[in-house]
Amino acid sequence: MTQIVDEIKKLKEARRAVILAHNYQRGEVQDIADYVGDSFGLSQKAVEADAEVIVFCGVDFMAESAAILNPGRAVLNPAPEAGCPMARMITAADVRKLKEQHPGAEVVCYVNSSAEVKAESDVCCTSSNAIKVVNSLKGAEAVFVPDMNLAAYAQKFTSKKIIPWHGYCPTHHLITAGDVLVAKMEHPGAQVLVHPECRPEVVDLADGVFSTDGMIKYAREATADLIIGTESGLIHRLKKENPRIRYYPLSTYAVCPNMKMTSLVSVRDSLRDMKTQIRVPENIRIRAKKALDRMLEVGR
Template sequence: MKNDLKDKILKLKKDKGAIILAHYYQRPEIQDIADAVGDSYYLSKIAKDCSENIIVFCGVKFMAESAKILSPEKTVLLPAFDAGCPMADMANPNDILTLKDKHPNAKVVCYINSSAEVKAVSDVCCTSSNAVNIINNLQEDEIIFLPDKNLGEYVQQQVRNKKIILWNGFCITHKKVSAEEILKAKKLHPGIKVLVHPECEKSVRELADFLGSTGQIINFVNNSTDKKFLICTEEGVLHKIKLKNKDKEFYIPNGGMTCINMKKTYLNNVYESLLNMEYAIEIDENIRKKAYKALINMHELGGK
């Protein structure tokens, strides 16, 4: 049944000239049918540069919005219409503008995990993989960073010469892991390498052997000669990691690290999305133009 559905999806995709993008946190079967699998930054580049006019974005709403902001002429579909991001919902434009008034010389840097409306009142977007580069490349010495406090703290540790004004947001998935669990895993598995996403709490980050974005964590494993790893990010990354590292052992913190919103997309959602062209992302053009500048600034400043 699952294979039949996959075949139907691939046929529909071909017939309609669509491209399927999937985040690393998506279900394994979704990653398997995707034309590209990656983190937020990589997928935003694919969405911007691809020749296809229909993008099926298997992720959460802010990701599909980013694709639409960058390519308004394309149809961007979000198969699971209610796949949101609690952290993105922790920031709103009015409060950002109020904070900006208090710090008139500051640049506003928003994590890509933000709504289109928040991007529209920001100067530049960033991802966990390029946040340090972007802030280093800004001339201003004062930065308002939102919505993720943990990523902002991590950036501040890397960029000592600038003042980072933090927003009190967080990822509910990365908040699940505790320092106690890390210490327990280290005791149970001597020599295990602890790989941590900077969205985790400071006490967890301090115990990491490697701190990095989803893509960076995957690259670290692929290039490492170590054999045991504790992966402290959403467990969907294990699908791609295990395919390339069959001789290595992987563990996740007790209780697992699952983003319920990333797991809302099933194969039948992708099929229905392509069949019925649902659910199309629409953004007010005034908001889109402002948000576009922040995303383009990310692409210009992020790789330097």
């Protein structure tokens, strides 16, 4: 493994590359990345990074978003087979139909979606700024795609009517209210933090609801142990950055197989062979970029 890490470092320097890794990636992939974060933070880093090549360790829509925002740079996806099941629960045709059914509503598109879906939307959002994005809209109604759980969470904090699409993240949707009750019994005194992609009844039982980066920030000041209700990969970063408290997964089943497809070998091979480069058709890219730019303007 040490040899592969050395190869990656040399290739990164030779290619003038930056490596971005999502919080759900394997621990060893997070450890070789220049930046680790959530979708919003990594979208910002992709734009800000002074690099000719962007290696995005995540799932397909993340690398695609980086390519949309950085047309002049090569964006590599080391695991092109790593898709997002939720992103595949809606199509551009579905969004067009929703716009016909709700002509007065703007379309808010969770960043966990394809470029084609983003291109049909008015503004993108992430789990960290969904509420802020919805409240930034001028109209009284918003179509929200594709995550119904994030839509339900945002609805609690806005007077606007949210019209949700019935998509969901299978990994977060597996977490149940029973998991929360059992975890609290097994770890008395620990606080439960959950991701807003979780079911509403899970969110209602939690002590805090945060994006992955929100959980990282919360942990920095936490005095109690934490039960983490999101994909298990986040616990690697939590333990690394804040080892003074203990972390427990809310569910041992909260593992996204797609997020684990990237390996050190695939990162090395991607840099060495400049594969797999993500390309978005220009007519799609320009429209999708407007929605992403608007998301970045709203901020967290």
